[in-house]
Amino acid sequence: MNVMTGRRRGAVRSEAARRAILSATARLFAQAGYDNLAMERIAAEAGVGKQTIYRWWPSKGELVAECLLEGMLLPQRFALTDTGDLRADLVDWIQRLFDILSEPGGEGLLRSLIAAATENADVGRRLRDSLGGTSSIAVRLASAVASSQLRADAPLQEVGEALIGAVLVRALGRVPVAEGDAARLVDAVLGNSLGGG
Amino acid sequence: MNVMTGRRRGAVRSEAARRAILSATARLFAQAGYDNLAMERIAAEAGVGKQTIYRWWPSKGELVAECLLEGMLLPQRFALTDTGDLRADLVDWIQRLFDILSEPGGEGLLRSLIAAATENADVGRRLRDSLGGTSSIAVRLASAVASSQLRADAPLQEVGEALIGAVLVRALGRVPVAEGDAARLVDAVLGNSLGGG
Amino acid sequence: MNVMTGRRRGAVRSEAARRAILSATARLFAQAGYDNLAMERIAAEAGVGKQTIYRWWPSKGELVAECLLEGMLLPQRFALTDTGDLRADLVDWIQRLFDILSEPGGEGLLRSLIAAATENADVGRRLRDSLGGTSSIAVRLASAVASSQLRADAPLQEVGEALIGAVLVRALGRVPVAEGDAARLVDAVLGNSLGGG
Amino acid sequence: MNVMTGRRRGAVRSEAARRAILSATARLFAQAGYDNLAMERIAAEAGVGKQTIYRWWPSKGELVAECLLEGMLLPQRFALTDTGDLRADLVDWIQRLFDILSEPGGEGLLRSLIAAATENADVGRRLRDSLGGTSSIAVRLASAVASSQLRADAPLQEVGEALIGAVLVRALGRVPVAEGDAARLVDAVLGNSLGGG
DNA sequence: CCGTAAGCGAGACGGTACGTCCGGTCTTCTC
DNA sequence: GAGAAGACCGGACGTACCGTCTCGCTTACGG
Numbered sequence: 078m079n080v081m082t083g084r085r086r087g088a089v090r091s092e093a094a095r096r097a098i099l100s101a102t103a104r105l106f107a108q109a110g111y112d113n114l115a116m117e118r119i120a121a122e123a124g125v126g127k128q129t130i131y132r133w134w135p136s137k138g139e140l141v142a143e144c145l146l147e148g149m150l151l152p153q154r155f156a157l158t159d160t161g162d163l164r165a166d167l168v169d170w171i172q173r174l175f176d177i178l179s180e181p182g183g184e185g186l187l188r189s190l191i192a193a194a195t196e197n198a199d200v201g202r203r204l205r206d207s208l209g210g211t212s213s214i215a216v217r218l219a220s221a222v223a224s225s226q227l228r229a230d231a232p233l234q235e236v237g238e239a240l241i242g243a244v245l246v247r248a249l250g251r252v253p254v255a256e257g258d259a260a261r262l263v264d265a266v267l268g269n270s271l272g273g274g
Numbered sequence: 275m276n277v278m279t280g281r282r283r284g285a286v287r288s289e290a291a292r293r294a295i296l297s298a299t300a301r302l303f304a305q306a307g308y309d310n311l312a313m314e315r316i317a318a319e320a321g322v323g324k325q326t327i328y329r330w331w332p333s334k335g336e337l338v339a340e341c342l343l344e345g346m347l348l349p350q351r352f353a354l355t356d357t358g359d360l361r362a363d364l365v366d367w368i369q370r371l372f373d374i375l376s377e378p379g380g381e382g383l384l385r386s387l388i389a390a391a392t393e394n395a396d397v398g399r400r401l402r403d404s405l406g407g408t409s410s411i412a413v414r415l416a417s418a419v420a421s422s423q424l425r426a427d428a429p430l431q432e433v434g435e436a437l438i439g440a441v442l443v444r445a446l447g448r449v450p451v452a453e454g455d456a457a458r459l460v461d462a463v464l465g466n467s468l469g470g471g
Numbered sequence: 472m473n474v475m476t477g478r479r480r481g482a483v484r485s486e487a488a489r490r491a492i493l494s495a496t497a498r499l500f501a502q503a504g505y506d507n508l509a510m511e512r513i514a515a516e517a518g519v520g521k522q523t524i525y526r527w528w529p530s531k532g533e534l535v536a537e538c539l540l541e542g543m544l545l546p547q548r549f550a551l552t553d554t555g556d557l558r559a560d561l562v563d564w565i566q567r568l569f570d571i572l573s574e575p576g577g578e579g580l581l582r583s584l585i586a587a588a589t590e591n592a593d594v595g596r597r598l599r600d601s602l603g604g605t606s607s608i609a610v611r612l613a614s615a616v617a618s619s620q621l622r623a624d625a626p627l628q629e630v631g632e633a634l635i636g637a638v639l640v641r642a643l644g645r646v647p648v649a650e651g652d653a654a655r656l657v658d659a660v661l662g663n664s665l666g667g668g
Numbered sequence: 669m670n671v672m673t674g675r676r677r678g679a680v681r682s683e684a685a686r687r688a689i690l691s692a693t694a695r696l697f698a699q700a701g702y703d704n705l706a707m708e709r710i711a712a713e714a715g716v717g718k719q720t721i722y723r724w725w726p727s728k729g730e731l732v733a734e735c736l737l738e739g740m741l742l743p744q745r746f747a748l749t750d751t752g753d754l755r756a757d758l759v760d761w762i763q764r765l766f767d768i769l770s771e772p773g774g775e776g777l778l779r780s781l782i783a784a785a786t787e788n789a790d791v792g793r794r795l796r797d798s799l800g801g802t803s804s805i806a807v808r809l810a811s812a813v814a815s816s817q818l819r820a821d822a823p824l825q826e827v828g829e830a831l832i833g834a835v836l837v838r839a840l841g842r843v844p845v846a847e848g849d850a851a852r853l854v855d856a857v858l859g860n861s862l863g864g865g
Numbered sequence: 866c867c868g869t870a871a872g873c874g875a876g877a878c879g880g881t882a883c884g885t886c887c888g889g890t891c892t893t894c895t896c
Numbered sequence: 897g898a899g900a901a902g903a904c905c906g907g908a909c910g911t912a913c914c915g916t917c918t919c920g921c922t923t924a925c926g927g
């Protein structure tokens with residue numbers, strides 16, 4: 078019956094161009110970082126007219142955001158596992174983030190993402206979600222509540238933000254990561270820090 | 275006898291120019307943000323030759339770092355007080371940071387500082403120190419340890435990083451701040467989150 | 472029986488589209504001049520796909536040439552009359568050309584036509600013919616020969632070219648037209664300039 | 669005493685850059701013609717930043733005008749000689765112009781100059797003056813008046829414009845030049861065309 | 866108190882990238 | 897198969913800044 082067709086005319090968006098642009102963006106982002114990423118170079122690298130980029134993405138930020146969403150900028154190893162032991166799972170996850178900081182170029186990668194996030198709200202949100210899998214961390218903490226490893230009224234969102242935030246602060250402050258830092262951070266936040274008083 | 279003088283010759287650095295440059299930088303930073311801050315505009319605004327800037331600061335980052343250090347970019351209200359009640363002091367401090375996010379333009383200000391930090395290590399370190407009063411937080415936590423509000427082996431650095439980091443994550447993710455968030459965050463990090471088991 | 476039909480198949484060329492394109496071209500030409508005339512704008516203004524233009528005209532020049540031929544660019548008042556008095560007829564004709572130069576926008580119009588002529592041979596030829604009514608001037612001069620106002624061996628073509636050329640030079644040189652210039656030009660070319668010796 | 673110094677500050681204009689730009693312009697103009705002359709290519713060819721061009725010339729037209737003035741676009745062989753025989757001198761001069769039309773690429777050269785003239789008033793005036801040496805033709809005609817080869821009240825300006833104009837019309841109309849055309853044109857304009865009537 | 870070495874304002878310079886406009890071609894769908 | 901729509905690659909536009917380099921001062925030692 079084709080009700081509500083909304084009929085469009087003219088050629089349809091080229092998927093080939095879209096993929097070429099995104100992968101050129103990812104490639105150049107990894108090489109040069111967000112601030113040195115030039116639209117002109119992306120277009121050249123992708124074999125595409127600049128207009129084809131501007132037609133679909135309003136800014137560099139949006140372009141990077143989409144790359145991030147497609148998992149082209151970060152290794153896909155940040156999912157939180159659920160072994161039943163909350164502390165171990167969190168330490169493992171934070172450790173993987175710290176590992177990136179220690180890799181050559183990894184610190185720059187993370188800082189570049191932060192730079193992108195300052196310009197683009199989507200990247201900002203996605204940085205929060207994508208590193209922790211948004212869901213991923215929320216789900217894991219909820220599961221911990223269920224198994225009463227966490228109190229029912231524990232501020233799940235704040236715990237997640239504090240953990241990720243600590244990683245960002247490390248990246249921005251160029252603080253080298255030492256053995257055991259991940260564990261110390263998780264302990265700090267999960268909080269057996271209070272004394273007996 | 276002035277041995278070892280090695281005296282320079284020629285005119286001495288102009289303090290007037292230095293102050294004009296820094297205040298032009300601060301003014302334009304507040305107006306336009308870090309990314310839209312142009313050396314050329316700073317020079318024009320300050321009534322100064324570009325060379326005079328480059329003679330004393332190697333880059334935009336250093337210039338902003340010095341502004342930050344001189345307290346020209348952020349309101350100077352981040353010192354941690356010590357009322358004897360650690361939790362109250364921390365909540366008060368975090369609340370003041372959150373207040374900035376809520377002010378009009380305040381979120382942009384903080385994001386601009388983060389952007390500067392991604393480019394310049396000094397800004398990165400100073401952001402960490404300046405928000406937390408550098409030592410300020412470490413001193414306060416140490417005092418808490420002394421009064422045994424905190425365990426002796428509490429990971430002081432990690433607690434500080436987590437708190438500041440959470441604020442940054444909020445700024446990047448454009449998360450609006452709600453009543454009670456500061457308290458929830460502090461509780462999360464000070465960590466009475468663990469359940470009874 | 473329609474022998475020799477050779478009938479094409481499919482839709483026939485749309486006369487509506489053709490007219491819309493030509494009149495959009497004429498309208499935009501008058502507004503913006505030849506150099507600022509954009510195929511894309513013509514198509515939009517005419518409510519026509521770009522391909523429809525390119526299917527029938529190989530270039531902007533041809534398009535303008537056809538407009539010129541259809542009399543859509545210039546007022547149709549350049550025919551040479553034949554009152555029996557050659558000098559009077561020529562002065563009248565040149566005066567009408569000079570009048571265009573004096574009208575607001577008229578100088579730009581003529582210069583735009585010249586610009587088109589530099590790019591497109593058809594326009595060049597047509598400009599020569601259209602201003603001089605092609606044949607119009609040749610016919611008039613021939614008539615003058617017949618009535619022995621002109622010698623039999625007078626170089627008719629050269630006289631025509633010199634008259635039209637003088638108008639073009641005026642347009643290109645932005646020389647304001649003064650009272651009596653038309654007469655002086657005709658006299659110069661018809662040539663009672665030689666002295667007594 | 670140095671009255672009226674008018675003190676300028678900052679580095680002085682680079683003569684090297686100026687010459688590089690002009691000669692690149694002339695080179696590319698000859699190769700590609702006015703319409704295909706790209707500021708970007710001029711800058712590249714001259715080894716100069718685009719801004720350095722735009723700083724001193726507001727448009728392509730002005731740039732070409734200055735080249736023309738410096739004699740970099742046209743062979744410098746258009747001066748009118750004065751052998752005492754006006755007709756012979758004019759025929760010789762027109763013939764040299766026609767020769768350009770006959771050379772390979774010469775027609776394009778002249779048409780390119782006309783195209784430049786439609787965009788830029790200076791070029792227009794200079795085309796009128798430079799081909800005839802403005803002065804050059806006026807001087808020659810005045811000299812003819814003195815030797816009473818021309819009447820005292822002969823319309824000198826109109827004669828000059830008609831001659832040059834005829835050349836332009838030939839260029840625009842792509843009319844091939846034939847033997848004897850120059851003489852015929854000069855005769856037409858000097859005008860022993862009037863019959864006995 | 867003169868010479869020389871800086872500092873300073875101004876601003877020209879070679880470059881890179883920006884975001885826009887348009888050229889001419891190709892693709893999709895409708896009439 | 898013509899036509900409206902519009903995406904595509906590419907090239908040029910004119911502008912904004914970058915960081916470096918003269919200029920013609922002015923300032924402040926040091927011989």
